[in-house]
Amino acid sequence: MSYKADLQNIPVSLIERNPENPRIFFRQEEMEQLYVSIKTKGLLVPISVYEDSGKYVIIDGERRWRTFLKLNYDTIPAIIQDKPSPLDNLLLMFNIHGLREQWDIYTIAMKIERVVLLLSDKLGYEPTEIQVSEETGMTRGVIRRCKMIIALPERFKEMLRVELEKPKKDQLYSEDFFLEMESSLKSVKNNYPETIQDIDIVRDVLIEKYLNKIINNVVDFRKLTKIATAWNNVGFSRDETIKLIELIFSKNEISIAYVYAEHFEVLYGDRAVNNSAKNFLYKLDSVFEEGVLDETLRSLLSEIKEKIDNLLNR
């Protein structure tokens, strides 16, 4: 893509928002802060627009333009670029905004679908994750997270949208909550599909438990993943796991953290020590063929030997 760019003061009234702008949340508090910033320090970065039928369409700087309206200015400094193609228009904004600001995953997700559609038209086939990543400047991890949000039923997307409109500090749950929950539910579904008759009911229960602080932290869902893979990883009984997962998925006071601590923590602890011990042995074999020369290390190894002897002789 190539374009020329001119800096001009253009009438605020001739500017239109870009319908492709992925940004859908203009949090009031942030807008109020931007008002103060621009009023006291001025506009530090011009907005970017392209000209279209006597109007200017924003590529970058919708919040600044809105603030200029709020500040009752007649004109705003703007870089005027050539009119891009619909795909370039969208990608340009992804590259300008997405790399510079911490966008909500939801915001990106809602436009990634359109990027895929436009790229498919251009390429003649559905783009790979790598291609979408390269074109948008988003990492593959972000693209995968977007897909997870896109796959949510509309009802949950709406719940998330309502929360995201609030200032960060007031949000009851975030995208991270849904991403962690969905990731763990995927593990449960793969390993114990019989525990999920209706996934939306399970989601509702987990959301309620989170709002009631029974699930304290979004990363607790990683423990649910560990529970769902305990049969493979630590040989925990499948039947018992099903019962425990069903308890977690029921309306009660039982938390993921509690189930994990009571039944799985020790097993995973043993497994961690086991793995560490294997690595340690491997290192000892491969690194110290000529014996241990370093005195400090010798002393440390003696201490470990003593502890192991004590443990084994109990």
Place this chain on the structure above:
Amino acid sequence: MFNLIYDNQLLSVADSAKKKLEIRHSLKNVIVENSIDPSIRWRPHMHWVNNYHIFACEISNRPFPSNMNEIHSEVSNGGKPVRIFVAYPQNNNLTSDELHLDIIKAKSYGIGLICISSTNEGTVILNGLPVNLVIPQTTVNELDKYHKKLRPLIKNAIETYIDGYPKHGVQELGQLIESSIRHLAIKAKKLGNYSSGGNPNDDTYSFGNIVDDLIREKIIKADILGKCRGFVEDRNRVSHKPRSIQKALEQEIKLKEDFLQGLRILEDLPKKMKLKNYTFKI
């Protein structure tokens, strides 16, 4: 209608605030997200213009948005008779301390507050004042400088003023001045310090005549007595409805000056009396 500058979440708050303000102040022909005046660097969410004031309403998640300080200073310097309101949702995620602090700040800036419930009912929390009538915060905080008998009464007058009834606030100060001067005259007469003039105990004997008597008899310094008379005469003049926005603006500036002058008089009067060994009485 309300979707250019603001986020959609506050649209129902804006709609309810519009209804509330239009009914309460008999306003019509709302202007949305537009300029009050080219020189004022603020476009309120909505505003109305009637014969006396520009009513401007900002919609926010809280009673005292983070840009309100800047907005208020912008409007104050704009030289227009603007009344600023903020409408905010009752369900606002502020702690009770944060909410309380916001309301106190709004009050000190003369901002009118309208709280919108989840059922879209509007409740007026603060009446607010036109920006030209807002008095400095120091005025409210410096009660200690007044005679102790005056402090609760002055506090009341200030509350009346900033609660949206500035004329009544000025009247309360006027009554305090009149009462103190009348008591001074009664005391002076009782002590035999002046014999000419009318009877200050007689309610029909005018305040102006009492002041004239006190000046003539040099009971206390003439300058403070002159100020007292000027204040009471001014107070009686500022009671006609303005015929234009410009007249309303002039009246407001005068009203605020009168109120501050009344406070200055009440700060000085007891001291001047004490210099002549008169006990201050209201």
